[in-house]
Amino acid sequence: MLRNTLDFIPEIPIAEGTEIVTDWLKNTFSFVFNPIKEHFGNLMEFVAEDILMNIPPIIFIILVALLAFFVTGKKLGLAAFSIVGLVLIYNQGHWDDLMNTVTLVLLASLLSVIIGVPVGIIMSKSKIANAIFTPILDFMQTMPAFVYLIPAVAFFGIGMVPGVFASLIFATPPTVRFTNLGIRQVSKDLVEASDAFGSTGVQKLFKVELPMAKATIMAGINQTVMLALSMVVIASMIGAPGLGSQVLSSLQRAQVGTGFVAGLGIVILAIIIDRITQNMNKKNV
Amino acid sequence: MAVIEAKNLSKVFGKNTKQTLKLMDKGLTKDEILKQTGNTVGVNRANFSVEEGEIFVIMGLSGSGKSTLVRLLNRLIEPTEGSILIEGQDLAQMDKKALRKVRREKLSMVFQQFALFPHRTILENAEFGLEVQNVPKEERKKKATEALQMVGLGDYIHQKPGQLSGGMQQRVGLARALANDPKVLLMDEAFSALDPLIRKEMQDELIDLQSSMKKTIIFITHDLDEALRLGDHIALMKDGVVVQIGTPEEILVHPANDYVEKFVEDVDRSKILTAEHIMKRPETVNIDKHGPRVALERMREEGISSILVIDGKRNLKGYITAEDASHARKNESSNLIDILRTDIPKVKKETTMHDIFTIIHDSPTPVAVVEDDKLVGIIVRGAVIAALAGDGEVNL
Numbered sequence: 001m002l003r004n005t006l007d008f009i010p011e012i013p014i015a016e017g018t019e020i021v022t023d024w025l026k027n028t029f030s031f032v033f034n035p036i037k038e039h040f041g042n043l044m045e046f047v048a049e050d051i052l053m054n055i056p057p058i059i060f061i062i063l064v065a066l067l068a069f070f071v072t073g074k075k076l077g078l079a080a081f082s083i084v085g086l087v088l089i090y091n092q093g094h095w096d097d098l099m100n101t102v103t104l105v106l107l108a109s110l111l112s113v114i115i116g117v118p119v120g121i122i123m124s125k126s127k128i129a130n131a132i133f134t135p136i137l138d139f140m141q142t143m144p145a146f147v148y149l150i151p152a153v154a155f156f157g158i159g160m161v162p163g164v165f166a167s168l169i170f171a172t173p174p175t176v177r178f179t180n181l182g183i184r185q186v187s188k189d190l191v192e193a194s195d196a197f198g199s200t201g202v203q204k205l206f207k208v209e210l211p212m213a214k215a216t217i218m219a220g221i222n223q224t225v226m227l228a229l230s231m232v233v234i235a236s237m238i239g240a241p242g243l244g245s246q247v248l249s250s251l252q253r254a255q256v257g258t259g260f261v262a263g264l265g266i267v268i269l270a271i272i273i274d275r276i277t278q279n280m281n282k283k284n285v
Numbered sequence: 286m287a288v289i290e291a292k293n294l295s296k297v298f299g300k301n302t303k304q305t306l307k308l309m310d311k312g313l314t315k316d317e318i319l320k321q322t323g324n325t326v327g328v329n330r331a332n333f334s335v336e337e338g339e340i341f342v343i344m345g346l347s348g349s350g351k352s353t354l355v356r357l358l359n360r361l362i363e364p365t366e367g368s369i370l371i372e373g374q375d376l377a378q379m380d381k382k383a384l385r386k387v388r389r390e391k392l393s394m395v396f397q398q399f400a401l402f403p404h405r406t407i408l409e410n411a412e413f414g415l416e417v418q419n420v421p422k423e424e425r426k427k428k429a430t431e432a433l434q435m436v437g438l439g440d441y442i443h444q445k446p447g448q449l450s451g452g453m454q455q456r457v458g459l460a461r462a463l464a465n466d467p468k469v470l471l472m473d474e475a476f477s478a479l480d481p482l483i484r485k486e487m488q489d490e491l492i493d494l495q496s497s498m499k500k501t502i503i504f505i506t507h508d509l510d511e512a513l514r515l516g517d518h519i520a521l522m523k524d525g526v527v528v529q530i531g532t533p534e535e536i537l538v539h540p541a542n543d544y545v546e547k548f549v550e551d552v553d554r555s556k557i558l559t560a561e562h563i564m565k566r567p568e569t570v571n572i573d574k575h576g577p578r579v580a581l582e583r584m585r586e587e588g589i590s591s592i593l594v595i596d597g598k599r600n601l602k603g604y605i606t607a608e609d610a611s612h613a614r615k616n617e618s619s620n621l622i623d624i625l626r627t628d629i630p631k632v633k634k635e636t637t638m639h640d641i642f643t644i645i646h647d648s649p650t651p652v653a654v655v656e657d658d659k660l661v662g663i664i665v666r667g668a669v670i671a672a673l674a675g676d677g678e679v680n681l
Binding site: 187189190192194195196197198199200207208211212214 | 356359361385386387388389390392393394396398399400401402403404413414416417418461465471
């Protein structure tokens with residue numbers, strides 16, 4: 001009896017609506033999306049193929065090892081791990097995939113930071129902005145990452161660019177949240193001191209709040225980079241090249257070994273990036 | 286002329302503050318208003334004026350509104366009503382830009398928990414006030430270094446605040462406030478976080494600094510001893526209301542109400558009251574005019590056993606006892622010089638009672654109070670004891 005009581009409400013056409021909106025966006029703003037797709041695509045290709053892949057692997061590995069060495073305060077552990085790990089990836093024939101993945105992760109993270117830090121600052125300064133952005137961030141983080149692939153393809157076709165777009169949506173929230181948190185956590189005393197000496201809002205932000213919040217913001221950026229990396233496999237579903245696409249093709253062909261090797265490559269990259277960004281944070285405290 | 290004047294200055298925390306102001310006018314207390322409206326009265330109609338070059342202490346226990354009051358003075362907290370006149374200009378009416386200018390040029394603040402910027406060196410901390418004014422680098426470095434030297438930190442300029450002790454950190458806080466040469470220093474419980482020895486040292490240094498630099502200082506404290514030590518004037522606060530304003534002596538001796546009286550009852554009065562407060566008008570004889578006969582007569586009139594001897598210019602010569610004077614009269618001597626005793630203890634007007642104790646204890650005679658060798662008063666044992674008991678008559 002009661003099974004059908006709610007049937008009097010006709011089904012609300014959310015799915016259709018979303019599609020209409022997306023189509024409208026795609027058609028109306030194609031003059032925005034198309035140049036982005038083209039120029040950004042060219043830029044990524046340039047970074048991946050003309051720069052990173054042109055650096056001899058041995059030089060690249062040494063540079064990463066040196067960075068790891070100095071960032072960890074001249075300890076050998078991470079540097080040694082970087083050398084062994086990267087050589088292993090090269091040895092397994094995944095070097096070009098690695099370079100593609102690095103490009104995707106770096107650009108997605110960079111854009112996330114460029115967008116996320118200012119948004120975080122605005123949220124920390126304005127209650128209204130905070131109230132508006134918080135649910136949006138929740139939405140961005142909880143919506144399954146696969147869903148972002150659909151509009152990404154609609155707007156940008158397939159390849160690296162929609163991959164970055166999807167990563168951007170998925171990976172930006174931690175930077176925003178941590179920036180907001182970091183600035184709100186600056187001790188009231190210091191904010192008062194800054195005000196009492198007649199700082200303008202901008203002076204206060206750059207001379208006191210951002211420096212004090214730096215550690216927290218860096219923790220957020222670290223999370224953003226990790227999330228961007230975790231999008232690598234998902235983004236490969238829409239044709240983003242890299243280690244992820246190797247994992248995906250192994251999955252489709254049920255090749256456990258190849259899949260494991262490509263996955264291992266992602267893990268190695270993740271550990272190197274994570275430890276390097278974390279140690280940058282420690283050094284700056 | 287008053288440097289800072291607060292007129293009807295009030296702060297209510299909460300909603301619908303105008304209505305709360307009306308309740309305040311009806312004379313409701315902080316507690317009653319909180320019960321009725323849910324609003325907290327921070328400061329209730331504070332009126333006072335601070336003269337150039339003085340240390341004005343605002344004192345009260347926690348929750349009395351003193352920290353709110355000091356933040357109203359530079360508008361770190363927006364006043365609900367009233368005005369803050371700084372050299373005649375009303376801070377409460379200023380726009381942001383004018384307010385910044387006043388904060389940069391006229392008011393500096395020193396904080397209880399120092400509020401130093403941990404990511405900046407000591408020098409950079411001291412430079413902060415000048416930096417936000419965009420003073421050229423060389424000049425602000427010079428001024429900040431001078432300020433740091435003034436507080437005795439010339440050697441530490443490249444360290445970070447975390448490397449210094451609490452006392453030294455607060456010196457940095459003081460240097461930061463002094464570096465932009467403000468008219469007024471606002472010190473919010475500046476020494477309360479320091480241990481007692483360092484605190485006393487800092488108090489002494491503040492007094493020295495103030496006397497050499499002639500800054501006007503508004504000093505917040507919960508510590509009555511500190512208030513009495515530092516203050517030229519003290520404003521006592523309770524529940525947001527300024528209960529009494531006066532010199533330390535006035536507050537000690539004529540407390541305005543029971544609250545103040547209770548507050549001051551444990552104070553060591555011997556360290557506050559000075560010879561000036563307890564001396565009496567002395568009975569004297571003039572060595573050039575009078576003889577033993579007059580001296581004896583006066584002693585008898587006043588019922589005392591000795592009398593001070595001065596010359597025509599009121600310079601203190603010594604004293605004579607009744608016994609000596611009556612001997613002299615029997616011997617038909619008419620000269621006081623022969624029986625003059627000079628072993629009389631002398632103190633200055635500023636000598637505290639604490640120091641007078643030992644002097645009066647060892648002396649059989651009263652103590653003379655002199656200024657430039659001229660006699661201005663006399664202190665007898667009874668007056669000392671009465672003043673200490675808190676019920677003696679005290680001159681103000």
